[in-house]
């Protein structure tokens with residue numbers, strides 16, 4: 194624990210995204226095929242994330258976590274199954290960043306923009322009065338005040354990872370999906386980041402689904418879902 198309280202993440206000025214409902218999926222199936230080889234990455238996965246809760250998704254490397262998140266988000270097409278995105282209960286193609294924001298495993302930052310501009314972008318698209326101020330506030334809360342003007346290539350992987358999280362949090366989304374968002378961080382920084390995430394879930398009612406191998410992240414979750422060989426294990 195750092196002993197620091199996480200600064201609250203300021204809210205965007207426009208109307209908040211539609212709230213309510215759940216982020217979830219029902220009976221998702223996904224098989225990858227390469228020639229004759231088949232990898233059954235998802236074998237019928239059903240889950241729900243409710244507003245305000247932090248759910249950790251854990252499992253060995255290759256158990257299907259990233260595939261599950263990608264299918265849940267609509268970034269990959271499942272072979273079967275359905276997804277629900279909060280209040281809209283529609284397909285991912287129509288889901289806005291304010292409804293479901295994402296921290297991808299490989300960050301997905303725009304290399305030609307500064308960290309500040311990367312984080313301000315979704316706030317700008319959401320119609321925030323002062324996107325830069327909102328971006329600075331969340332970057333500061335995540336311990337990045339000193340590097341906001343640098344490009345992603347000019348910071349450490351841990352700093353880039355926190356920037357990807359800041360870009361998701363800046364719009365106070367209804368739901369957050371994060372793939373290993375603390376994998377590059379030391380324990381103190383992880384605790385700081387989790388404090389900011391928890392604050393958002395409490396104050397904005399964000400429901401978070403966080404795939405992680407990190408014991409600190411798992412310990413801070415309200416619920417833990419365990420994946421094994423393309424399936425979720427039944428609750429212990």
Ligand SMILES: Nc1ncnc2c1ncn2[C@@H]1O[C@H](COP(=O)(O)OP(=O)(O)OP(=O)(O)O)[C@@H](O)[C@H]1O
Nearest residue numbers: 225226232234252253254255256257258259260261
């Ligand atoms: N595009 C792809 N083509 C073929 N197989 C794939 C593809 N993507 C993933 N796989 C396979 O699907 C299985 C699940 O992979 P996935 O990336 O979902 O696991 P993971 O639990 O997220 O792993 P990690 O913790 O290492 O990120 C693995 O066996 C992987 O090799």
